[in-house]
Amino acid sequence: MNRTLSISIAQLNLLVGDIKGNSERILKIVKKYDKYSDIIIFSELSLTGYPPEDLIFRSDFKKDCLIQLKRIQKASKHTAIILGHPWYEKNKIFNALSFFYKEKLISRYFKQSLPNYGVFDELRYFTSVHKNCIVKFKNYRLGLLICEDIWNNKIINSIKNAGAEMLLTINASPFEIHKQKIRNNLLFYHCKKFNIPIIYLNQVGAQDELIFDGNSIILANKGKQIYQLNEFKEQIATVYFKNLTLINKNKKNKKTSYIEQTYKALVMSTYDYINKNNFNGAILGLSGGIDSSLTVTIAVDAIGKERVQAIMMPFRYTRKISILNAKIQAKLLGIKINIININSIFDEFIKLIKPIIKDIKYTVVEENIQARCRAIILMAISNKYNKLVLTTSNKSESAVGYSTLYGDLAGGFNILKDISKTLVFKLAKYRNTISTIIPKNIINRAPSAELAPRQLDQDTLPPYSVLDKILKEYIENNLSKNELIKLGFNKKIVYKIIDLIDNNEYKRRQSPIGPKITVRNFGKDRRYPITSGFKNKII
Amino acid sequence: MNRTLSISIAQLNLLVGDIKGNSERILKIVKKYDKYSDIIIFSELSLTGYPPEDLIFRSDFKKDCLIQLKRIQKASKHTAIILGHPWYEKNKIFNALSFFYKEKLISRYFKQSLPNYGVFDELRYFTSVHKNCIVKFKNYRLGLLICEDIWNNKIINSIKNAGAEMLLTINASPFEIHKQKIRNNLLFYHCKKFNIPIIYLNQVGAQDELIFDGNSIILANKGKQIYQLNEFKEQIATVYFKNLTLINKNKKNKKTSYIEQTYKALVMSTYDYINKNNFNGAILGLSGGIDSSLTVTIAVDAIGKERVQAIMMPFRYTRKISILNAKIQAKLLGIKINIININSIFDEFIKLIKPIIKDIKYTVVEENIQARCRAIILMAISNKYNKLVLTTSNKSESAVGYSTLYGDLAGGFNILKDISKTLVFKLAKYRNTISTIIPKNIINRAPSAELAPRQLDQDTLPPYSVLDKILKEYIENNLSKNELIKLGFNKKIVYKIIDLIDNNEYKRRQSPIGPKITVRNFGKDRRYPITSGFKNKII
Structure with missing residues (x-):
């Protein structure tokens, strides 16, 4: 037959x-x-x-x-x-x-x-x-x-x-x-x-x-x-x-390498989210750091430079090189950038809350106010022009809660939500192999949220190469503290990191969605209670 | 035997x-x-x-x-x-x-x-x-x-x-x-x-x-x-x-009536959330309206007046009676209240975003800025003193999106999240049968967000008695637009309300959790996609 x-x-x-x-x-x-x-x-x-x-x-x-x-x-x-x-x-x-x-x-x-x-x-x-x-x-x-x-x-x-x-x-x-x-x-x-x-x-x-x-x-x-x-x-x-x-x-x-695949996945995901939800375009805060640089690059690759708008919002702790980097990044991508200094707003807030919070020091309270002032500005432009605010946080930050709720976590879509800092660097370098678009000195700078003078991420966190390994084992592979220590990680660091992860569930619950890339994302993959007595346990 | x-x-x-x-x-x-x-x-x-x-x-x-x-x-x-x-x-x-x-x-x-x-x-x-x-x-x-x-x-x-x-x-x-x-x-x-x-x-x-x-x-x-x-x-x-x-x-x-049961359920739920999560207390914005009045009353019934703090944050559209009501409410409950006027911050924001948003009118953009300024103040106090910010939004507002993301939606726990506006009134009246704690003129005022001059909820929404029935049928009973119209609801209103519900999924996804009371809450009960072509359909 x-x-x-x-x-x-x-x-x-x-x-x-x-x-x-x-x-x-x-x-x-x-x-x-x-x-x-x-x-x-x-x-x-x-x-x-x-x-x-x-x-x-x-x-x-x-x-x-x-x-x-x-x-x-x-x-x-x-x-x-x-x-x-x-x-x-x-x-x-x-x-x-x-x-x-x-x-x-x-x-x-x-x-x-x-x-x-x-x-x-x-x-x-x-x-x-x-x-x-x-x-x-x-x-x-x-x-x-x-x-x-x-x-x-x-x-x-x-x-x-x-x-x-x-x-x-x-x-x-x-x-x-x-x-x-x-x-x-x-x-x-x-x-x-x-x-x-x-x-x-x-x-x-x-x-x-x-x-x-x-x-x-x-x-x-x-x-x-x-x-x-x-x-x-x-x-x-x-x-x-x-x-x-x-x-x-x-x-x-x-x-293709998993880096290239991931990059393409993020571009498609950004394109679809913006277009399927009928946004006119996207807007984001450009800080001169690698996360926002990679985010904006993916956005431009997804929907084109005409539809992407960047705002640089320096504060008095923002170093000049950051402003310069943001400008260079925008120029390289051919997108519009506005600079709005938030000193005056921040000062006004401090003045207003002084009667209630008497001992204003540059603690997390004041750092959060900076981040939240920026969010208000981005959201205002978003509301006016129907442009999606892109959140620029990455998975490592989400894990340990190094991001401000209603601040840099504000936005509708978080492209790097499931991307560890280590992978952020790899993706940036990969993108530069197609065309040099992310300035080398942005890639090579020591990561900083610039929320306090001379602040560096590594002041309070282990190097990302260590941190990301702990995060992967704890989040993706469900390893316990003891198992992590047995793998050779420093006990003090393990305890600190795991406690940070466990105590920041409430932030993740209110953060925007973002594309799933790993075997276990912060989203539908990982359903943890906010109220939990497990987080305080030493096992 | x-x-x-x-x-x-x-x-x-x-x-x-x-x-x-x-x-x-x-x-x-x-x-x-x-x-x-x-x-x-x-x-x-x-x-x-x-x-x-x-x-x-x-x-x-x-x-x-x-x-x-x-x-x-x-x-x-x-x-x-x-x-x-x-x-x-x-x-x-x-x-x-x-x-x-x-x-x-x-x-x-x-x-x-x-x-x-x-x-x-x-x-x-x-x-x-x-x-x-x-x-x-x-x-x-x-x-x-x-x-x-x-x-x-x-x-x-x-x-x-x-x-x-x-x-x-x-x-x-x-x-x-x-x-x-x-x-x-x-x-x-x-x-x-x-x-x-x-x-x-x-x-x-x-x-x-x-x-x-x-x-x-x-x-x-x-x-x-x-x-x-x-x-x-x-x-x-x-x-x-x-x-x-x-x-x-x-x-x-x-x-006991379902009102009394619900009240007790909300009190227990607030008590447990605050204490199981080790907060020192709770803080909230008191507006002189019924939602924040009921919220603060439940909070006081849950954890006691010493642990509850209220902030009244008037803007130039806030009527004097609102400030007075808030003060009376705080006094009746015996809690601390601070008044912080947000005019100056709002004006500073407008000044900063003017170069980008040229035609500033009192649209939703500016309304949102007001709500977000208030959130920043509450969050700062929360961060400083480890007090939980209570979100004061209700289910009717969450449904139609009449609340500001990162504004009045900010907070860790939303006591009234599953309580329709109609039920808010009933609960307030029930609570007053135990002791007169919520002033009558707060209960009897026409609901307003006071984000624009002389603004009333009913300017753009049907009366809550009608709205809440539509919401119940659509959200809890899954009725379609046509089925709602067949029940006798006005076609134009039905279309408007359903579109509002469908288009505000993104807000609900980032809003705080709150106690489930009804057969279908906005939470684990109702899992809708954000990206959806169903919301635009006329069936």
Whole structure:
């Protein structure tokens, strides 16, 4: 028997909740690809965008889903459509996949393996059904899967045993440093072990703190045949099979460093957050330090220099070199910069609170006032011109609470929220390999918040090279104080750092969202109580 | 056979994460009650406090649990102990109950029904096991259950059929208006239907946004025998059974209105948040309006007048009557009040941002500056004296975004976060029935943010009586725009209000936590994306 099959893979960047808009895009593509290929496939919950969170419980949301689903079904003429969408039945909701052909529903599959860890809450929404789905189409027995299913060996075994000849899996698999490799290794493993072609379609684009990297991949012939779609970009590609052999020439994305991938992920995430939320542009405080320099550079790479505005807000402790650096940075990027000195406002505040706070010293109280004055100025411009305030804090600072609530933590989106200081430096250096955009003396300066005279981060913190290692072990790997000390870290430092992390949960809870990059971000990944007696324990 | 059984019920307010501290309290009580009763029972996860959230994944947390669990086991001498705690086995965690007696583990039960909706995420943490647990003790066959289990008819049927003569259930059931009635009705139903005594122990105290009301209850003789423990207070009570008859005289808490219950819930929640987080006291901006008046009154009722400080921060739009009201309010409560006029700071800000924002008008930009100046002052005092800033916003405002991020939304705890404006009035009037503490003219004034001259909330919002009904239907009951219009609400108003709600998710995401009172709070109950195409849809 000589069989052929062509499959178009739509790796799209859709908008969560915009059921009608997503549907219009899908219909347009379906129309264009009708007759062009045998099947066109769309990603997990592509109808609603992923993840729709609690919107999915709304009756109006459900109604909208059903209306648009019907339209898409009717649009399947000569080409079969595989589409991910929620399905409502009685009081249950399923993470579903429909196989439409010639205006008919051929089969509907419900996701079996529902992730409910890390950033995932699928058991809050969906009911799982342990039933495989194999569709016979054009003499192929196609095994249909949704995302987490493919991570479950039991499911793969059973669907293969049931006779599937090819696996088509639709996904919404969030980006994490190094995750793409793990994911591809898994797909290779399955493809090789079972000698089965795998069509793996991933969503692309960013949604709040999540980033979807695309990188859809088609594997055949025990993994020797590979066809990979773009990373961080939309693409619709068509692959052709003759029997189980992939006809397309091998195509593999060039291997990139995790630094480069992270940079691209941050750029896409910033672009999507600003545009999907209809901001006119972005505004931020430029301090002459590396965090704000990297943040503004990513913003310009994301939305263009015309839409990015910088404000330098020096205080009497701000060194001249900082003002100069900020100006140079703005000039190199070609963006507008305004300088607003906050001395007078700060002094006015001090005057006003003097009757209440008598012993004004340059403690954290006064440092916070500086940071908060700057926030008021940025927020005023943001409110006036509908520009998003970009928070410039990094993960190391968020961890130990070295940032001011309603001060430098103010803003709608924190690009570096999941980026440790060590990684900030690496990203800046990486960006300079494309074009020299971040001045060397900004990269090489000793980090300082400049909230007090001659203040340096290292006055009260260990070097970032040490700090970031402790943070990684404590936050990402859940190591205890004792385990950290056993690893060779200084006991006093470990205690100090962990106490700082534990005591600053309240700040993180009110801080803006930012893109998840690591295995455990400060966001949906890490849900700690604010009120906690655990933080004071010595174990 | 003549059997007797005495059970001590420890309705305690424990601290999440403080495994050692909780354990010490439990051990002290066990020592005191040893020989006094046959069994002493402690609530769900009482060892760790409920809910421990992601702390439970930590290896140091696990280790601490196991150490303290052993100590408690060894402490069971003449009295059996029933204790809730997490149990770790291989890679799984169970929400467990241990029955210890004479230093031995008699039985260990794993919760069958794991809630994973609303504020609950138990499937993130625990594995359920569908296996009943009946312990034979002193010739009684005791059926042991944990919280959600009792809401599951299947489980009750099966444990009854397996021979349980008495149900002992340990709980951590969060407070909600009207929930106590639903809970008690359910217990009566089971007790009557199966003619089985039920010992229902609930946790008491507040943890972040959750409130546990206590109200533990013992039912026997088809519900005709009742013994109820305090609401919103710790209590250890002992009940005595002869066969299956309850010996204690009936004791039922007097019926209180939902307003009174809510008031008590807010007071306890404020007390616990401030004290469990080791704040010296609380500080807030008093505006002369009802929200801040009610907030400060609750704070004083919670922690006493000595620990509460008020600041009145008038601007040139503030009416004299507002300043006067604030002063009267402070005097009636006997608290310190400072007056700080923010004119000069505001003017300084306007001067500074003029070069950037040329057309300064009294728009939302300038209104926000006022609110943010006040936040800076409050935060400075908070930082200096370790006093918690109380946010004075209410649920109606949070819903439509009529509050300023980093302005009046600043603060660590928002007592009225889940209280609609209509309920704010009711609570104020209720409080005055105890003692006249909130001046009538504060209650009777037309609500205004006073951020612009002669501004009233009702200039741009429908009356709160209408607004709050729309909010309830949309937020708590998930009704759509069309469904709201069908209920008779004005179309234009419905569209305006819903758009406001949908577009202000970003503000709510950065606002402080506050006690959950309703069936759906802005917090763990309602998880909406910030980036959403659903909000712009007309369905």
